[in-house]
Amino acid sequence: MSSIRALSQELAARSDAALRELFLARPDLVSPPVPDFAALAARACARISVQRALDTLDTPHLQVLEAVLVYHEFSEQPAANSATLKALITGSSKAGVEKILRDLNSLALLYRDSGGFSPVSSLYEVIGAHPAGLGRSYSELARPAQDWMRTTAAGLGLENTEPAQALAARFEQQDWWSALLAEAPEKTIELLARFEEGPLGLVPKSRRSSRAGQGADRSPSPLDFLLDHGILVPLDAEHVELPREAGIAWREGRLISHFESKPPIAHTVSASAARRDNAALGSIAEVLREIGVLLTAIAQQPLPTLRTGGVGVRALRPLAQQLESDVSRVSVLLELSAAAGLIVLDADTSSWTAELAWWDWPREEQWLRLALGWLRLQRSPALVGQAVPGGQGTINLLAAEGRRADAPQLRQLLLQTLAQLTETSAAEAVIAVEPDSLLASVKWQRPRLWRRLRRLAPGILAEAELLGLTGSGALTDFGRLLSRGQAEQAAASLREQLPAAISTVLLQADLTAIAPGFLEPRLSAELSVLADREGQGPAATYRFSASSLRRALDAGREPARILDFLSTHSSTAIPQPLEYLIRDTAARHGLLRVEGVSSVIRSPDEALLSSLLHETALQALGLHELAPGVLGSQASPAELARALRELGMAPALGGADQQPAPAQRSLATAGIEAEPEETAEPGAAFAEQIASLRSKPAGVPANSAVVPQLSIETLREAIRSHRTVRLTVVDGSGNPERLRLVPLAVSNGRVRVFDPERDTERVMSIHRIVDVDILDEADKAGKKP
Template sequence: MTSETGVPRRTLADELRSWPDERLAELLRVRPDLLSPVPADLTQLATRAGTRASVSRALEGLDQFALQAAQALAVAPDPCPVEVLAALLPGGAERLPEALRALRARAVLWGGDDRLRLVRTAREVLAPGPSQPSATGLGPSLSEAAAGMSPARLQEILADAGLPATADPVSALAALRELFTDRSRLADLLEQAPAAATAMLEKLVWGPPYGEVSTTPSAPVRWLLDRALLLRSGPRTVVLPREVALHLRDGRAHRRLEPTPPEVPVRREFPTASVDAAAAGQALASLTAVEELLKEWSRSAPPVLRAGGLGVRELARTASALELAESQAAFWIELAYAVGLVASDGEADERYAPTPYYDEWRDLPESRRWAALVAAWLPATRVAALVGGRDAKGRTLAALGPGLDRTAAPTFRHRVLTLLAELPAGAAPDVEAVAERLRWERPLRASDQLRQRVCAATLAEAELLGVTGRGALASFARALTAGDRRQALTDVEKAAAALDPLLPEPLDHVLLQADLTAVAPGPLRRPLAETLEVLAEVESKGGATVYRFTSGSVRRALDTGRTAAELHNFLAAHSRTPVPQPLAYLVDDVARKHGRLRVGAASAYVRCEDDALLNEVLADRRSEPLRLRLLAPTVLAAQAEPAVLLARLREMGYAPAAESATGEVVLAGPAGHRTPPRSAPEPVPDGPPRPDARLLTAAVRAIRAGDLAATTPHRPKAPRQTPTGELPRTTSADTLATMQSAVLTGDAVWIGYVNADGAASQRVIAPIRVEGGFVTAYDHTADEVRTYPLHRVTGAAEITEE
């Protein structure tokens, strides 16, 4: 590619100067790290684009074939005609132009098709050097591998290869390169090789190209060394020159070229209605799982490990209480943390507990609660599937602990859902095929192990959340893939609105049965569900929930202040069947005993108006550990804490009630440990944020202005109607208007500025952005981008044209 004058462009900076503004903006969009801070000019932009960290990040955005094209360029001559590159990639000619466009768009490749040039740093990353093989499995070139070889040894090699002697080492290497790049002549030479020597070359041809030999090599190895078909890379190692390997590969840079993405086959297909029903049911189950987790932690908040996170035993205890596998429990715990429903309470004895937001979330409609879970899941960088594994130092990764963040997770998660959306409705894919597709699309984005784990975890978590049903993407969840990740919140709201009609209406009744159970044929309204959870024990879950009434559960309801009459009325009002006689008897029997004994704090005491009942307790052998003694006809003293005394008496079959210091019954409400207000954690950013269109336009304008200032001799022009040497003076409103106008037009302005030390100066700037009381501009005087407080600008004037 040449400039307008016909002279080939010599540097990447020259290439960037030829690009239109739209193309420069696209470069900054796909490589946002180049914007931090805004480069002063195109030379600085090109320099920054060639740094190792930036190039490595740019290569992570390539698909497998574009990466293979870059790898081939790294081992090709520099510059490389496109025809030579195509020969290295047989079978990829159709997609090669697209791959080159991707490389050029990221400024990893520049030059015309006749002179393709890979950025030097990219060449070093993809083909490290003589001591390391490239990603293609090719070793160093003949010139690199023979560097330092004595002239006499080169002449010996020429003679053994049947070539005439030359005058110097440079011409000797040139003669060998000419031999090795001539397919017919090199083939004739290899035909003379012993069979054992040919077998050795076959072992090295696809890499690694290095082999180990003894200090006294065998005859086949000596034959290869004498003709430079192998070259020494160390006292006991040899290397296969790149030119020889390419000949043995028939000119191919890669053993397996992958020009097209692998297909994602359909494993099974289901009717759409069946998928949506399964997904909607699982969406409701996800809400239940999170609620049960937080209710459990409200009652018994688990401690925070000293190093942070949840202990292995606490995870196992929580999983057992929720009747879930530990991996699923870890997922719900991490998701609740991401939503902001659970956090550390920050007290001396630090524990995890629900946050105040949990009470707000619980009162939302089902679809809104589900939307909150999904909105936190999609951008989450913490990978719950890693819990229980080991970090680089061999330490166990704990739920809610450090080391679980993987910045690539949101990208993979979004892409997995997009691939599901591209399949026919109701189609469930093969998990391994999805992971393989992700590998082709971003081979350098993460390790194969992490990619496969995140892919499998995404599909499993999507099923748990109700995003998929029976392995296929639900129709209402397709909204989650409609846009890019930046508008995920809007997409989640659309998905929740589509889910809402599929959710069953909460019921206001149960079916009471004679065996002291109640059956809830569907989800219950919150007040009914909360009361039943106190009045009865949950016996089984599923499409229908079964509750069992026991003496302990009825006593628990009476402890909250309800009376027997209130319990009878509640059961009659919310049952579609008559209240069974055994249940009515159970309520009356427990109520008759409830509260006759009163336990309070002395150390602890038992009070009762019935002398006979107190004597019965005192005579019971099971009360001996309590060390009771009669203080008065109606009071027993105990050598035990009130809570222990209450529990022991209840184990003995009594129904005592706790009382306060004033003698009033202490009502036992549901446990409700809460943390102070906590905000949900922010996902770990995956590099710099993507710039918006306004910032890109301003940045390109500033870079162009800086480049013009750097490459064109100029001097500031005198301001219109302003005496030389005096600072411009304008009102704050006029200054702001002048700055905003310059942002839109791209013109330079002349300003007076007073710094923090009170020193006044005149400057010529090109404003980029005006917001928050500051102006960001390219300063022609300082030759860099700066930010100035507007209150320190004495005035602004346009530059006059001469």
């Protein structure tokens, strides 16, 4: 029976509580809602949904599931149960396997079948060609290695049967495998041991041309021996594969040779809570200061984007010099800023601009926005500067190549695992987990997710340390709260631990300002404009100079305002040398002025332009007269044109030469994507969905939208098992026709088949297929050579 039909009937028989548990574990099954149980079963069997479900499985659940897949293929009774699987999984127990089978069944990855469990059909496609680390069978390898199999079988005296079947049948002979290994050359066992983790092998360059020149009197190498006896199958000149039958024989008849029922032992060390907190709080203070400096700089000079996407290194170097840091740290800080919404992409100017609300927030709120933005960020800041996979150049800051949709899952998993492993930490002595142990635990909990994202883990741990979620490798109290989803409690915990912010500095005659501790955000940001920071840490020194003061004057600061600011925030009077430097620099500043204009308005009607200058609705655009008949504005041309149209005018948008302005370049930079915030308890929505399902029949109606998916499922099963099908198809006039064909591939709504009667291949649309039946008899003539 089709897995969709069987699963549909099984889901309909489940209790409401069981369905609710399924929806909680796999929420994508009911988002959006499904009309009936047939549609629910079809969605549960869909590739993308199955892939998401597999990403949540730990190692023992995945091992048992892959063992079920292999067992389902080679066993005469494909429904697996705990008794049969226990004998095939080394180190397992019947009770443990039974519990895992029930868990997989509750997730709708297995369905009940003839006293056991069978896998949904899409699992074969999602898990791939090598479940349980075993290779493809000889029959599956016959197509890519047909000539080699024919030659090898003949050389071994296996000419009376089909080569793939003959090579596979040898493993059913008692003691044949042990006898073969007994006569094998030295180190053959070591070579086979290399295939324990996977069936594919790379042939050394020194061996690729040696076989042709090997003399008859020369003893074969282990590789030559295994190839000559059909134990390894060459895929090409460089790669070999250990067939499934040989892999199972090597594992002494077991499908899983090492069952990892328990997580690896974590190696921990004791650490001082004071040391952890000092490291974390110091890192937080420095990050908040650096973010403030960056936002101030970007507010004055937005970051331009490259035509290829992202922000180039050239635009980052001045920021790195201002922070006295390197470009890689600036890149991480800017990625965090974008994740928190502190810098946004202006589509009109193709540049990143700063949001200035940062200084209105208390420090714990600043930290929380950065930490939450990082947790939900569907990007990996650590990838910036690395080579583009499969392309040229490196990944730019805020470029689309840095997107990793699964990164939030890995961040949450790392923090939660670290919290679980350090649950026994005391108030004064905390537990830190060695990085290798932490990563091994994460790998055990989510092996499939780990395979895709393992190279991101070191960067994530470094970013967690940067944000103070960990200190000296140990999870902080507010980091633990954040890992549990308690954001407000985490901010409150940080607020209690942060030292009180200081609102005054000590001005000295050597043109320096001494900050004796953590400064208020606005004070720190303004000092960074007026002076250059020296040194790191909370107790910093700011040095005033003519160049730093010119920078402040260029940013719009007036000398009287600067003196007033320093007088307000200094614990002593302003030293005379500093006051003289400020006034002298201001007197020399502005003899020549350079002003920026984003757009201009030209008109011969000076009365109209004069009215625009006094128009209240346009005051925010910074209109000012540049010359007779010309007004300048700080707004972009598109923004200025919109404002004029809202006043009932009809401006022409054009360049200085009166020609239409060129089209805005397309932005290769993708917007910063984050996981949506968790919604409210979905209990009500689940209840509505269950009520809707109960009102519909349990089976698959003849006119159901699921019928095409049933046909695809049957075709893929026939492709996987190399069997012939009988298709009922209709032509353009609706006339049915029954055909006996061998399906080869299914993709994009089409199926490619081999017609043995015409000895040709055909491509057919899925929507023209009315029915699919797999024929019981083997169709050797229908197999394409």
